[in-house]
Amino acid sequence: MLLSELMRQPVLDADGTRVGFVLDVRFVLDGVPEGQLATPQLHGILVCPRKNASFLGYERTEVRAPWLVADLLRWRARGTFLVLAHDIDRLGAPVQLRPDATRWSPALSGP
Numbered sequence: 001m002l003l004s005e006l007m008r009q010p011v012l013d014a015d016g017t018r019v020g021f022v023l024d025v026r027f028v029l030d031g032v033p034e035g036q037l038a039t040p041q042l043h044g045i046l047v048c049p050r051k052n053a054s055f056l057g058y059e060r061t062e063v064r065a066p067w068l069v070a071d072l073l074r075w076r077a078r079g080t081f082l083v084l085a086h087d088i089d090r091l092g093a094p095v096q097l098r099p100d101a102t103r104w105s106p107a108l109s110g111p
Contacts, residue, residue, distance in 0.1 A: 011047045014099035023048035044084040
């Protein structure tokens with residue numbers, strides 16, 4: 001599956017209830033770089049109750065200006081949560097979460 005195919009896919013709880021849509025995917029760069037870049041590893045996905053929301057980078061806690069844009073985008077993406085990779089049962093169409101998957105804050109802080 002391509003990353004572009006994963007975006008906006010429905011996300012289902014373990015019991016099959018839709019909890020939202022894939023808003024974004026987070027990766028971490030871990031390990032020794034091979035060539036010029038380290039190999040990215042899936043950290044988790046952001047799940048939003050609304051299909052057409054976006055943070056556009058305003059999930060970073062230090063980004064506050066322009067305040068009207070920041071507040072509007074955070075309001076549109078309210079209810080968004082991060083699900084770590086180990087709490088994802090199936091990464092496809094639709095995405096299936098494991099039972100008792102933890103819902104983390106989507107906020108990113110500092111560099």
